[in-house]
């Protein structure tokens with residue numbers, strides 16, 4: 001049994017900052033939390049700054065990292081951005097995707113992220129031919145997370161159509177298994193590991209015919225696995241759904257058994273009052289991706305109304321325009337301030353809960369995201385002495401972390417009791433910028 005004690009100069013204990021906390025761990029779990037420990041116990045690992053529970057990035061498409069900056073040139077919409085995205089998706093192989101995802105997940109670890117929800121739909125070779133191992137791409141992502149030292153929930157995504165009643169286009173052929181039954185058969189072969197869980201996703205109501213939604217929902221229900229779905233990110237999706245089915249995407253999902261407490265709608269941007277009530281009353285979660293939503297000019301989703309209706313909130317960096325969960329957290333609040341011209345819709349504590357405990361729950365890691373006995377020993381330490389964070393009282397550490405710190409202030413990231421980032425350096429991937437540069441270059445070539 002591997003036992004280790006950490007001494008936290010300041011610890012975020014869900015409601016307040018506690019100075020001087022010793023955290024005992026054994027085999028990757030927290031066994032005890034001791035308060036009022038003024039000096040580090042002998043042999044303890046010292047974590048200076050404010051230690052939070054590990055952060056959960058609840059929505060990722062790892063390969064979108066290759067688009068960074070390329071998609072900032074010129075004008076356009078979500079739909080023009082998507083054409084550039086497809087040109088990169090066309091070039092992925094299990095090898096190049098592994099190299100890119102390993103580097104991207106290492107970037108996430110450096111940003112204090114201990115778990116990622118990978119919304120994965122590039123399943124087959126270009127043209128749609130399955131690889132010798134039909135899950136070669138998913139396995140590449142699971143291996144990449146292990147190499148980068150973080151947890152992953154592989155949200156294996158059903159993507160079967162280009163739009164309502166439309167066959168997949170050339171780019172989308174490699175996303176499609178042909179039917180939800182074939183999707184389920186392929187996913188059922190994927191095995192969970194210590195660091196990896198398997199969940200399901202419906203790409204969107206555009207990409208899975210209504211008659212096949214229940215097959216995906218049932219697969220997740222039988223396994224009690226998380227089920228994610230892109231929902232009403234664009235008004236064009238709502239218009240097309242109304243034309244095809246006479247109802248909103250949320251109503252369509254509700255009618256086909258997709259909503260529920262293990263389901264998370266991603267974006268949930270353009271909703272009616274009835275949609276909000278349906279999501280809230282079914283305890284369906286909402287994953288907001290504010291840096292992507294603003295980057296893609298999607299709009300501002302009604303996060304506060306959704307939470308008030310009963311939808312738990314999580315956060316994701318989605319297209320990885322930037323990878324910074326602290327920025328996602330503050331952006332959700334700041335978007336709401338701009339819209340309403342009032343301040344303080346969420347406390348820093350509530351925003352941290354979305355970035356940690358509730359994000360982990362959305363990914364099926366219910367035992368992560370808190371600093372308490374029994375929880376996974378996943379910790380993220382934010383420097384309180386950097387140029388951005390110096391000055392405020394330590395008891396305002398949560399406010400400092402959410403409203404002033406960035407990913408650059410993450411000093412330590414610990415996953416399952418292992419120091420994945422120590423003093424701002426990744427311990428498993430020696431040169432993360434170089435790994436990113438090489439992996440992106442390989443796709444650009």
Ligand SMILES: [Zn+2]
Nearest residue numbers: 061119230318
């Ligand atoms: Zn997405």
